[in-house]
Amino acid sequence: MIVGTLTVQRKENTLMAKRDGGQVSGIAPDDSGHNEASSELLRELVAHLRQNRTQLREEWVGRISETRLLTAMTKEEIFAEATSVYDSYVEALETETFEALQAYARNLSERIIPRGVETHEVVGIVLLLRDVLARSLFAKYQTDFKKLNRILDAYEPAANRIANTVAVGFVQERERVIRQQQEAIRELSTPVLQVRERLLILPIIGVIDPQRARQLTEQLLRGIRTNRAKVVVIDITGVAAMDVTVANHLVQTVEASRLLGATVIVTGLSPEIAQTLVTIGVDLGKMNTVGDLQGGIEQAERLLGYKVATLAEPT
């Protein structure tokens, strides 16, 4: 498997070398003592990269702005990040351990994701660095192709792994942020509010998918229990459309609430939803519906025996 990858990479390198003006013609892979030599070569490589740090970094930053990556960041920021990335990169090459780089990638992602940096940009800059370094290797060893080939054999797998590590780190961080936000939206989207003793309202806004519908029901039933509610007003003024599944779910919620001893009043059905419900033939016999939220609350108050009276003229 590894041999296969190396071969492919060698071909690629050959092409790149040709493009760079070298005259490569079928260099036989020299695998004898490859492993011992590999770390030796990596050391040489790292020394080279350390030596030319300033110049290579400059070149890399230049390429980044040339290709219009990381446009969300200022030039100084790019330079500062580039320096740390470069150093971590070289360190990962040297030690062949990727934990530190992984941690750095996650940390970097945490900082730049909120600023709208995209996945392709992060992958792009790492690949650019890989390219810049590879080119400098070509320049350094253009007289000794055998050595160049071996250096690249050592460099490419490590570089690939670095690129992989950074990209995966970024994507993982992004997914973590997305999960967190989904969680937050889910929490926020189903408030069960008590407006009077034993009266709850559940305003639903936005699209209801089956998952959210289930969550709504769970939260409502739990709310009925903890608040000892007798009447619940579900307001769906903010719901634009409803399909069969969700409509049936609503009916089930009403019935389940009744089993807990609470009466449900549904308010704010839009003309479109009313039409849909009638067309798809949802059994609405058990649903208690009132035109708007105000009417719903008034009816709930009547059911609970409240009487609202104006004590004075409003000022």
Add this chain to the structure above:
Amino acid sequence: MEVPILKQGEVLIATFQAALSDADLNQLRSGLVRQVVKFRSRGVIVDVTAMDVMDSFASRTLREIAQMIRLRGAETVIVGIQPEVAFAMVQLGLTLEGVVTALDLEEGLNYLNKKFKTVN
């Protein structure tokens, strides 16, 4: 395991324990129906707080109890259905139609007392 039936004023109270067999349910049903007239009770409360599973037999028995008690001249309230159980029941179509339900024992007693007052 037999379900104890307690008398509290004009109300009979039966509390379900978890995991009742079908035979226990049948026994409870006949016990309630017999005692409701024996004690001249006007209401029956069946408390199912401890039940975390409600199968179709249990829910049918509850409905039968309610209907039979009505024929014997009293009213039944089922109390303490857990939220998860309630939702599972409606999904299975076990909606206990025509049976009065309340949140817990206290609510059930309130309901019956109010009912008794309006009748007098």
